[in-house]
Each structure stands twice: as structure tokens, then as C-alpha cells.
Amino acid sequence: MLLRRGCFSVKSAYDALLREIVPGPLLSPRKSKIFSSIWDSPAPSKVIAFSWQLLHDRVPTKDNLLLRGVIHDNSEGKCVWCDVSPESSRHLFLHCKVAHEVWYEIFKWLGVVIVMPSNFLHLFECFGEVASTKKLRKGFRLVWHSVLWAIWRARNNKVFNNMEMKPIDIIEEVKVTSWKWSLERLKISPCLFYEWVWEPGICINS
Numbered sequence: 001m002l003l004r005r006g007c008f009s010v011k012s013a014y015d016a017l018l019r020e021i022v023p024g025p026l027l028s029p030r031k032s033k034i035f036s037s038i039w040d041s042p043a044p045s046k047v048i049a050f051s052w053q054l055l056h057d058r059v060p061t062k063d064n065l066l067l068r069g070v071i072h073d074n075s076e077g078k079c080v081w082c083d084v085s086p087e088s089s090r091h092l093f094l095h096c097k098v099a100h101e102v103w104y105e106i107f108k109w110l111g112v113v114i115v116m117p118s119n120f121l122h123l124f125e126c127f128g129e130v131a132s133t134k135k136l137r138k139g140f141r142l143v144w145h146s147v148l149w150a151i152w153r154a155r156n157n158k159v160f161n162n163m164e165m166k167p168i169d170i171i172e173e174v175k176v177t178s179w180k181w182s183l184e185r186l187k188i189s190p191c192l193f194y195e196w197v198w199e200p201g202i203c204i205n206s
């Protein structure tokens with residue numbers, strides 16, 4: 001996203017998306033606060049923009065493509081992984097067995113106890129609530145962004161390249177991307193990848 005003077009800004013991406021998204025009912029103060037804190041993240045802006053669109057259910061999942069007449073046959077609308085449930089954003093990113101396993105392992109990796117809520121917004125809140133410091137909260141929420149991004153990439157690899165990624169591959173990708181983004185953008189003290197994998201909380205707080 002470019003400003004008139006050609007400079008990139010996350011704020012400009014946020015404003016552009018706001019203009020593009022059809023305004024829904026007025027958000028409660030709680031939801032508005034959460035929505036704006038989604039942008040307060042060291043994740044790359046394209047990743048944040050993706051999470052934002054996901055929260056508004058504007059991602060081209062198969063149920064959305066069916067709704068918009070891009071695909072016509074209900075049988076084409078099944079989840080790529082379980083081939084049972086319709087591919088909705090909630091199913092694909094939260095409740096499918098693949099997504100479930102990914103989140104479960106990520107919670108374990110971060111050392112947090114979270115009962116999987118029914119929506120992304122609440123999950124984002126949970127990631128903030130289980131963090132004991134401001135920096136940790138930012139780091140955990142960075143992981144929240146990277147999980148959504150990694151699940152979408154894995155889904156697209158399966159749909160477009162017939163490339164199967166198992167939950168363990170998605171989890172590995174989350175660990176790698178969140179490590180890189182934390183070093184580059186969260187400005188944590190330099191740590192090696194194995195240290196990040198071993199104790200992400202200590203790396204973020206150091």
C-alpha cells in the first residue's frame with residue numbers, strides 16, 4: 001500500500017481496507033478496541049490485512065465462493081482437509097481437525113491454557129489475556145497472526161498445487177515465521193531458532 005508520496009504505511013493499508021469493506025453494524029467499544037489492536041502488531045502488513053479480512057469473513061473460502069457464484073456445486077465446497085464439512089472460515093481456521101491440532105500444539109508451545117473459543121476475535125483476546133507483559137502480549141498476538149497466515153498458505157498449497165502439508169508442517173512454519181518476524185519487527189534480543197522453539201516466552205521477554 002502506497003501513500004501519495006510513495007511511502008508505505010500500515011495505517012494507509014488500514015484506511016484503504018476500511019474504505020473497501022462494506023460497513024457493518026456499529027461495533028461495540030470492546031470490539032472496536034480489539035479491531036484496532038489487531039493493527040498494532042509487528043506482523044507484516046499483508047498478514048495483518050489478511051487477518052482483518054478474515055475477521056470480516058471476506059476471505060475466498062469455498063462457502064464464500066459458493067455464495068458469490070464463483071463455484072456452483074455444493075460438492076466443490078467441502079473442506080480440503082477433512083472433506084466432510086463445508087469450507088467456512090470458522091471451520092478451516094478454528095474447528096477442522098487440522099486447525100484444531102495446529103492451535104493445540106501452538107498453545108502447548110507457548111505454555112498457555114486456552115479453551116478454543118468459537119470465533120477469531122475471542123481467540124485474539126485470549127492471546128492477550130494469557131500474556132503477563134506488554135511485550136509478551138504483542139509476541140503472542142504475532143503468533144496468532146502467523147497461525148492464520150500459515151493455515152491459509154497450507155490450504156492454498158493443497159487447493160492450487162495439490163501439495164499436502166500436515167499439521168506438523170504448519171506448526172513448523174508458524175515457529176519459523178514468528179521467529180523471523182519477532183527478530184526483525186518485535187525487536188527482541190537476538191536468539192537462535194532452537195532457543196525460540198524451546199522457550200518463546202523467554203525470548204520475547206528478554
Ligand SMILES: [Zn+2]
Pocket residue numbers: 079080081082083084085091092096097
Ligand atoms: Zn475440515
